[in-house]
Amino acid sequence: MKILTVDNISKRFGSHLAVDNVSFEINQGEIVGFLGKNGAGKTTLMRMITSFLAPTTGKILVDGDDISKHSLAIRQKIGYLPESPPLYAEMSVYQYLKFAAEIKEVPAKKLTVQIAKVIDECNLQEVAKKTISTLSKGYKQRVGIAQAIIHDPKLLILDEPTSGLDPIQIQQVLSLIKNQREQRTVLLSTHTLSEIEQIAERILMIKTGKLVIDEPLETLLQNYKGGSIGALGDNPLNKVATLEQIFIDFHGVSAKSAIADNKTQ
Amino acid sequence: MNKIYALTKKELRSYFSSPIAYIILIACLSLFNILFFMIIDQNKEVSLRDVFQVMEFMFIFIIPMLTMKSFAEEKANGTMEFLLTAPLTPSMIVLGKYCSVLLFYSLLIGLTGSYYFIVEYFGEPDSSSMLSGYLGIWLEGALFIAIGLLTSSWTRNQIIAAMLSYIILFMLYFSVTFSKYFTGAAENFVIQLSTRTHLENFAIGMISIGDLVYYLAGIVLCLTLTRVSINHRSWS
Numbered sequence: 159m160k161i162l163t164v165d166n167i168s169k170r171f172g173s174h175l176a177v178d179n180v181s182f183e184i185n186q187g188e189i190v191g192f193l194g195k196n197g198a199g200k201t202t203l204m205r206m207i208t209s210f211l212a213p214t215t216g217k218i219l220v221d222g223d224d225i226s227k228h229s230l231a232i233r234q235k236i237g238y239l240p241e242s243p244p245l246y247a248e249m250s251v252y253q254y255l256k257f258a259a260e261i262k263e264v265p266a267k268k269l270t271v272q273i274a275k276v277i278d279e280c281n282l283q284e285v286a287k288k289t290i291s292t293l294s295k296g297y298k299q300r301v302g303i304a305q306a307i308i309h310d311p312k313l314l315i316l317d318e319p320t321s322g323l324d325p326i327q328i329q330q331v332l333s334l335i336k337n338q339r340e341q342r343t344v345l346l347s348t349h350t351l352s353e354i355e356q357i358a359e360r361i362l363m364i365k366t367g368k369l370v371i372d373e374p375l376e377t378l379l380q381n382y383k384g385g386s387i388g389a390l391g392d393n394p395l396n397k398v399a400t401l402e403q404i405f406i407d408f409h410g411v412s413a414k415s416a417i418a419d420n421k422t423q
Numbered sequence: 424m425n426k427i428y429a430l431t432k433k434e435l436r437s438y439f440s441s442p443i444a445y446i447i448l449i450a451c452l453s454l455f456n457i458l459f460f461m462i463i464d465q466n467k468e469v470s471l472r473d474v475f476q477v478m479e480f481m482f483i484f485i486i487p488m489l490t491m492k493s494f495a496e497e498k499a500n501g502t503m504e505f506l507l508t509a510p511l512t513p514s515m516i517v518l519g520k521y522c523s524v525l526l527f528y529s530l531l532i533g534l535t536g537s538y539y540f541i542v543e544y545f546g547e548p549d550s551s552s553m554l555s556g557y558l559g560i561w562l563e564g565a566l567f568i569a570i571g572l573l574t575s576s577w578t579r580n581q582i583i584a585a586m587l588s589y590i591i592l593f594m595l596y597f598s599v600t601f602s603k604y605f606t607g608a609a610e611n612f613v614i615q616l617s618t619r620t621h622l623e624n625f626a627i628g629m630i631s632i633g634d635l636v637y638y639l640a641g642i643v644l645c646l647t648l649t650r651v652s653i654n655h656r657s658w659s
Binding site: 205208209210230231233234236238240241242244245246247248249253257258260261262263266305 | 500502504505
């Protein structure tokens, strides 16, 4: 069953075409990795799916409903974590989740149980009463995910959920996302490709606003090895089947300069 | 309705979680109290008319301080995206924020209610003109808040939001002063545009439909423009 249909979506900001005629579908229960360089159009596309931005052309259906006609009902079905977690620093974790639950229509009778469930799921018991401004970045990210799942959405959209975290925090967040697999569909973007390899079943890659790859992860890596994906066939790197190399090839960056970039970072 | 209530609660919590709310309350009340006693002592009359006029002028400075963060802070912190992607309509967001500042302002006005009893203790004031004066100053604050929310929705910088509010409020307050440079319909328009013209009527106990329409239409217009301003890029 299709949970998300993106049909010929484009978004133009003045003369800049940020998203160019993108189409794809996501089935219920999939974990989909969304890749692309900074400025490729990932965040813009995610913002259109979450109703934050209206597309210039095209149609988005969530669970069969057209977002242009049923925006409010669709927002109820989506959990969204923007690139920087949208937190109110002066609130405690519990107060913030209660506020998120109230505006996301969690029934009053279920409120306490639902907050407790999410706190448990995101491992926030220790910090539930603490003020958000005092939390570490890892905890803040988990609070961000907690608000995104507080209303039990069908589709979870995470924009770079592991950005700026240390390796232990990354593993904690990844494990939390993995645990969502049975309950909901997940679309997540990240720059750390090894992370996507750990959890995603399917890869969408966007380059200068255009969708250039839409493949199951396994198929993508196998095809790349065999050099059967057209654009990659002649590349000298095609013996190394990692998502990182595919990403570098598709974005026209030489491996040498990419490695140098990584070292300087 | 529950969502608007949740937003209002959240906003009020945000005010009272920092010392700013308490500082504004204490500073305003102290200032109003001093001015109240000075005016009563000087005028030797049991009327709050001049007190309301002083309060009106003070609120031009105070209210932008209350409203400047409403949307500007949400934009700067990235939480506007959280609100606009939650199942909330832009109207709910605007009303939730408006109600919270209005409640805070009502508390401030409510705390000056003692002036009524003090004046009544010392003489026989015209109760109806005092009550209509309170209604007038409350409506005026409600209009100033709507203007403050509008300017806050235009920018992510709180200082710029406050400055824009000051410009608009000063224009509304002082427009009557410039009426002498106009004639006919233009002169009348400039006079009617001024908040001073309308509060003056309330302060002398005269509640007219025209004055009520001025405040209510101004509030509705500003809140509608705020709604448009926060929602111009997304689906409604």
